[in-house]
Amino acid sequence: xxNGDNKxxxxxxxxxxxxxxxxxxxxxxxxxxxxxxxxxxxPLPVYVAPTGKWYxxxxxxKKEVYKNMPASLSGLKEVVLLPTPGLNSLTVxxxxxxxxxxxxxxxxxxxxxxVDVFFPCFHGxxxxxxxxxxxxxxxxxxxxxxxxxxxxxxxSKYHCKKFLESHDIPVLPxxxxxxxxxxxxxxxxxxxxxxxxLAQPGLGNFPLFVKPATLGSSIGVSKADDAAxxxxxxxxxxxxxxxxxxxxxxxxxxxxxxxxxxxxxAVASVVEIPVSSSGNELTYEDKYMRPxxxxxxxxxxxxxGLARVINPTDLDPKLKEQARSYAKRAxxxxxxxxxxxxxxxxxxxxxxxxxxxxxxxPGSLSYYLWVNSEPAVLYTDMITLMIERAQLRKKRKxxxxxxxxxxxxFK
Amino acid sequence: xxxxxxxPVLNTQxxxxxxxxxxxxxxxxxxxxxxxxLGELLGKTHxxxxxxxxxxxxxxxxxxxxxxxxxxxxxxxxxxxNNLKQVDLLGHSFGGRVSIRLTSAHPEIVRxxxxxxxxxxxxxxxxxxxxxxxYSGLLSKTIKQIDKMTGSKxxxxxxxxxxxxxxxxxxxxxxxxxVKAVTEDVTEDAQKIKNPTFILWGEKDQETPLESGERFHxxxxxxxxxxxxxxxxxxxxxxxxxxxxxxxxxxxxTLPGE
Ligand SMILES: Nc1ncnc2c1ncn2[C@@H]1O[C@H](COP(=O)(O)OP(=O)(O)O)[C@@H](O)[C@H]1O
Numbered sequence: 001x002x003n004g005d006n007k008x009x010x011x012x013x014x015x016x017x018x019x020x021x022x023x024x025x026x027x028x029x030x031x032x033x034x035x036x037x038x039x040x041x042x043p044l045p046v047y048v049a050p051t052g053k054w055y056x057x058x059x060x061x062k063k064e065v066y067k068n069m070p071a072s073l074s075g076l077k078e079v080v081l082l083p084t085p086g087l088n089s090l091t092v093x094x095x096x097x098x099x100x101x102x103x104x105x106x107x108x109x110x111x112x113x114x115v116d117v118f119f120p121c122f123h124g125x126x127x128x129x130x131x132x133x134x135x136x137x138x139x140x141x142x143x144x145x146x147x148x149x150x151x152x153x154x155x156s157k158y159h160c161k162k163f164l165e166s167h168d169i170p171v172l173p174x175x176x177x178x179x180x181x182x183x184x185x186x187x188x189x190x191x192x193x194x195x196x197x198l199a200q201p202g203l204g205n206f207p208l209f210v211k212p213a214t215l216g217s218s219i220g221v222s223k224a225d226d227a228a229x230x231x232x233x234x235x236x237x238x239x240x241x242x243x244x245x246x247x248x249x250x251x252x253x254x255x256x257x258x259x260x261x262x263x264x265x266a267v268a269s270v271v272e273i274p275v276s277s278s279g280n281e282l283t284y285e286d287k288y289m290r291p292x293x294x295x296x297x298x299x300x301x302x303x304x305g306l307a308r309v310i311n312p313t314d315l316d317p318k319l320k321e322q323a324r325s326y327a328k329r330a331x332x333x334x335x336x337x338x339x340x341x342x343x344x345x346x347x348x349x350x351x352x353x354x355x356x357x358x359x360x361x362p363g364s365l366s367y368y369l370w371v372n373s374e375p376a377v378l379y380t381d382m383i384t385l386m387i388e389r390a391q392l393r394k395k396r397k398x399x400x401x402x403x404x405x406x407x408x409x410f411k
Numbered sequence: 412x413x414x415x416x417x418x419p420v421l422n423t424q425x426x427x428x429x430x431x432x433x434x435x436x437x438x439x440x441x442x443x444x445x446x447x448x449l450g451e452l453l454g455k456t457h458x459x460x461x462x463x464x465x466x467x468x469x470x471x472x473x474x475x476x477x478x479x480x481x482x483x484x485x486x487x488x489x490x491x492x493n494n495l496k497q498v499d500l501l502g503h504s505f506g507g508r509v510s511i512r513l514t515s516a517h518p519e520i521v522r523x524x525x526x527x528x529x530x531x532x533x534x535x536x537x538x539x540x541x542x543x544x545x546y547s548g549l550l551s552k553t554i555k556q557i558d559k560m561t562g563s564k565x566x567x568x569x570x571x572x573x574x575x576x577x578x579x580x581x582x583x584x585x586x587x588x589x590v591k592a593v594t595e596d597v598t599e600d601a602q603k604i605k606n607p608t609f610i611l612w613g614e615k616d617q618e619t620p621l622e623s624g625e626r627f628h629x630x631x632x633x634x635x636x637x638x639x640x641x642x643x644x645x646x647x648x649x650x651x652x653x654x655x656x657x658x659x660x661x662x663x664x665t666l667p668g669e
Contacts, residue, residue: 008640035650037657038640061641371653376455378660379653 008042009116011387012056012090014132016048019124020219020240024363026066027302029121031364033061035379041387044115046079046090048127054079056090056113079113085140089114117387118143120361128361129155129214142394144386145338146360153334154360155214158245160334161355167333169326169355172345173202174247176213179238190231197230197246209249210234212241223249252348255356256319258327259366261339261382262389266331268324269369269377270311303363310372319346322353330358337393338386341366421489422469424461427454431522431668433499434460434486436506438644439530439589440582442468446503449647452656457499457663462486464506466585476587479505479531479595483512490520499663501525504619504644508597514608515600523607523666525659528616528644531597532623601630608634609662611655613642635662 015029016022026047033043045060049069055076059065065072079090092111118141122128130152136143146154153160158176165171175197182189197203210233211221220240224230230246237244259269311320327342341362345354370377424443433453435446443450443461450459465485466472473481486509490498499522502510507529514521554565582589608631612624621638628636637658639646647655663669 031650035653037654038642039637039658042640367650367653371452376452378452378657379650380657381653 008038008040009387010044010114011036011041011117011119012044012046012115013119013121014046014048014054014127015121016050017122017124017127017132018048018050018052019122019127021123021363022050024302025121025123025127028123028364030061030063031302031304031367032119032121032379032383035367036383037380040384044113047076048122049073052126054081054090081118081135081139081141083135083138085138087112087139088116088141116142117390119383119387119390120145121365123359123361123363124155125214128359142390144390146334146336146340150335150337151360154336154340154358157211157213157357158243160358164330164333164355167329169330169333170353171355172247172250173200174245175200175203176243176245177234179242179244182238190234193234194227194230200246202248203246205248206230207249207251208233208246210237210244210246212237213243213245214241250345250347250354254346254348256315256323256344256346256353257341257369258323258344259339259341259362259369260327260331260336261370261385262331262337263385266328268328269366269373271315271320271323272369273309273312273315275307275309303366304368308368310369319353326353326355330355334358336360337389339365339382341369418485418488419465419471419473421465421485422463423489424450426450426459426461427457430457431497431499431663431666432458432460432493432495433501433663434462434490436462436464436486436500436502436509437467438504438506438528439592440467441503444468445645446501446647448649448652449655449659452652453659456660460489460493460498462489464509466588472584473588476591478588478591479508479512479597480516482509483516486513487517487520496520497522499523499525499666501527501659502529503527503647504530505592507531508592508595511597511600511604514606515597515603518604518606521606522668523609523663524604525609525611525662526627527611527646527655528613528619529610529623529627530592530619531595531601532619532626533594533596534620534623598630601627604631605633607662607666609659610634610636611646611658612636612638613644613646614638614640615642616644618644 013029013033015025017025019025029045033045036043044056045058046054046056047060048054055073056079057076059072059075077092078094079092082091089112092113118136120127120132120143122132126132128151130148133143133146133148133151137148145151153163158174161171161174177193177197181193197208206225206229208224208230209221210224210230212219220237222233222236224233234244255274256271257274258271260266261269323344326344330342331340336358338360339362341359343356343359345356346352347354365379365382367379367382370382371379422443424447435443435450437443437445443463446461450461453459463470464482465477497520500510500514502508502525504527507526508531510524510526511529511531514524557563558565610624610627610631612621614621624636624638628634639654642651645651
């Protein structure tokens with residue numbers, strides 16, 4: 001044999017999580033593990049249940065396990081990542097002594113599972129927004145993708161837009177409103193909020209578009225055609241998030257997505273135009289529930305199964321280039337790592353491109369864009385690159401000396 | 412055009428126009444569809460010919476009960492019909508047997524051979540295997556019944572890709588060919604092969620176990636062998652196609668003319 005098991009590095013693939021995109025994350029992770037170079041790496045699936053508890057075990061590689069949730073959890077090991085630097089492992093918890101009364105009955109040796117690299121495959125809250133990245137930092141482990149600040153900035157749509165706007169990347173005018181303003185005197189405060197929105201430069205005319213400030217996957221978004229519609233749209237968005245963004249609605253629009261990966265310098269994939277079944281906004285159903293484009297393919301293949309036109313030949317090459325170059329700049333300005341997908345909207349009336357959002361952990365890791373890029377990048381190679389880049393970053397960070405002392409206390 | 416009795420029409424699908432031609436041959440009970448995802452990835456840089464072997468997919472069955480040597484001859488004719496000077500051959504399972512037969516009989520038209528969890532080496536049924544054969548027969552019956560009752564397609568979509576090569580009952584008119592194939596042993600032909608050979612093997616294979624891969628590696632001089640941990644008899648299914656493509660392309664890169 002040319003390859004042996006003992007040399008393989010363990011890659012903890014984390015997925016699921018306390019997020020509305022829990023299920024999509026499972027698809028992303030299972031696809032990713034399927035494509036991973038298992039000659040070099042040993043994937044260790046780590047499933048974060050909707051409760052927030054972490055589990056691991058090879059059973060998690062089978063789709064069927066997720067049919068019987070939460071019952072199937074009982075067969076799995078519950079693990080945690082302790083914030084203690086230097087452990088480089090997951091700690092198994094919930095171990096109970098079997099004997100009970102023996103000398104060692106009250107205490108059981110801790111079981112740990114060594115991990116070389118943590119590879120988050122979460123989408124949305126707690127996994128894509130800097131939270132779990134914060135835990136990785138505390139534990140001082142190697143992890144793939146964007147760090148705390150770049151994840152958090154990416155996922156806060158409003159902050160992200162304002163930041164990129166300050167670097168001359170075109171964005172739609174917008175305002176952020178908070179649910180807290182409605183806590184007292186709901187009716188009158190909603191009217192005040194509406195007035196404040198309509199007074200904002202660029203937001204004076206309907207239709208407007210309202211979306212939760214941090215969610216993804218088109219959950220809680222709606223279009224407002226008049227004052228009553230705006231009230232309804234705000235209340236809908238507040239069902240899913242404590243803050244909402246309002247911006248002008250582009251009625252005659254086209255969406256363009258581009259993926260960017262970090263290599264020695266950032267590289268951009270080909271562009272895609274996602275296709276909606278209704279001709280309107282892409283819905284959650286469009287993104288994840290429609291049957292895969294492949295004949296006889298699996299019922300759902302996540303973002304990879306979405307109907308889309310990749311690198312459309314009839315799209316103005318100037319627009320393509322613009323999207324790719326803005327995407328690279330946004331990725332670098334925000335300080336992203338690993339792979340991200342940057343979504344743009346084109347106002348077809350004006351021919352103007354707007355940055356809409358950046359996903360620092362995109363569905364299916366956007367591999368379907370890379371395999372169609374020139375030259376084609378295999379998913380396996382993307383994963384390897386992401387792991388190697390993560391190891392390089394960790395090394396670089398470790399070389400920065402940190403001097404922690406107690407001198408000031410005792411001066 | 413008169414098609415000779417022993418020359419059934421081959422249904423094929425071509426992907427990609429640049430690079431060296433490579434022929435992809437599927438396993439028993441499969442069709443070119445099983446290798447399509449892999450073919451699409453290889454097609455980015457190579458001229459891929461996906462082949463429905465006679466009796467599978469959209470290729471009509473041969474008039475007589477062929478052995479794998481006859482299958483190999485049909486593929487040889489295909490190479491000639493298409494004016495291909497030299498090809499890379501990729502065979503999975505049953506397609507691997509055909510590749511070995513073809514390479515051994517006509518080494519001059521083969522630039523290299525790639526075997527994925529190939530069949531061709533005989534072995535005795537151990538108790539466990541006998542049991543599995545029995546189990547799979549029973550399971551197939553049950554599943555077919557469920558499909559009939561509920562209109563589901565579990566048999567076609569789940570059972571066939573996993574168990575078909577074990578299921579003698581379902582070989583239908585090809586049953587005699589299957590019996591020929593599984594009782595054949597290609598050891599002698601494998602030993603003759605001098606062409607560059609790459610052997611890729613899903614480790615957790617119940618049908619063609621890892622031990623067969625190791626034996627092929629020993630039989631074919633100068634062959635390269637890569638084991639894919641965690642993968643089964645179909646390492647190229649789903650996004651596993653990317654992993655297989657990575658190792659296949661690594662191998663192809665080392666060949667003259669790349
Ligand atoms: N200003 C807008 N005008 C019109 N449609 C919009 C606007 N903003 C977003 N959309 C539509 O709503 C969908 C979801 O919005 P997006 O900002 O991408 O949020 P998510 O992160 O939920 O995908 C987009 O795919 C787009 O079709």
